[in-house]
Amino acid sequence: MLKIENLHTSYGPVEALHGIDINIEDGAIVGVLGANGAGKTTLLKSIAGLLRVSKGHTVYAGKDITNLSAQRIVKLGISLVPQGRLLFTEMSVRENLEMGAYLLQDRTEFNKRLDDVHAMFPILKARAQQMVALMSGGEQQMLAVARALMTKPDLILLDEPSIGLAPKIFDQILDTIKDLNTVRQTTIVIAEQNVKKILKIVDHAYVLESGKVVIEGTSEQLSNNEAIRQAYLGL
Ligand SMILES: Nc1ncnc2c1ncn2[C@@H]1O[C@H](COP(=O)(O)OP(=O)(O)OP(=O)(O)O)[C@@H](O)[C@H]1O
Ligand SMILES: [Mg+2]
Secondary structure (H helix, E strand, O other): OEEEEEEEEEEOOEEEEEEEEEEEOOOOEEEEEOOOOOOHHHHHHHHHOOOOEEEEEEEEOOEEOOOOOHHHHHHOOEEEEOOOOOOOOOOEHHHHHHHHOOOOOOHHHHHHHHHHHHHHOHHHHHOOOOEHHHOOHHHHHHHHHHHHHOOOOOEEEEEOOOOOOOHHHHHHHHHHHHHHHHHHOOEEEEEEOOHHHHHHHOOEEEEEEOOEEEEEEEHHHHHOOHHHHHHOOOO
16 A cells, blocks of 8 residues: 655654655554654655655655655645644544645535544534633543545554553544554554554564664564563563
8 A cells, every 4th residue: 555665754854764664555554663852753844845855765655755745745645643743732523633734625524523533522513612721631632633634544653642642542542543554444544662562563664773774674573672672561
């Protein structure tokens, strides 16, 4: 579904991604793991069209989408849940969901999608008029996922959904993400530092270090990899 080939991305004169190769199968859950500054966010933003790629290609569903606008990429079915969520916290839950669907003209389709995310996250229906700043961290993360779902993506890119969440709440978010994958066949890429939990839900994962993929494999291979066990699992 998504093939990333020799991707390079720079901030001004400083290159942050030095030739990334990643392959994401249709319907998979794929982890992008790595410590602070490894390049996870840069990679997801490069896929989503929020950063300009200086070299290499992103091919999605057989189409080269490298350096298309973020809006075009959303229309093609890729949606990013950004790190830190970036919700409009002074606005209501409902208004945030409307922002997620701003490219959509069709009222009937909008209502259908809204019903759909409400079915998935009933709390967002119950709290439709509540200001986002008054929601808990877990509820805000659910809203961030729901906002991304308003574009009806085939591929969802989640950037560090665990940030600021208690372990139990993060588990709930992971359960929802798994459901999304099983029930709707949405393909999922999840960038995380929380390696232990991620290896339990992904099919395949890539470990980034200083803008390069240093290890890749199935979750089983990574769970048994000595370097991973020592560096990330504390074993
Ligand atoms: N806006 C920016 N301008 C310049 N350099 C940046 C910018 N954003 C990130 N970088 C640099 O790019 C590299 C990769 O950063 P990135 O944010 O992609 O890492 P990350 O893996 O997402 O880290 P974290 O887990 O802390 O979110 C780092 O060296 C970082 O300092
Ligand atoms: Mg990041």
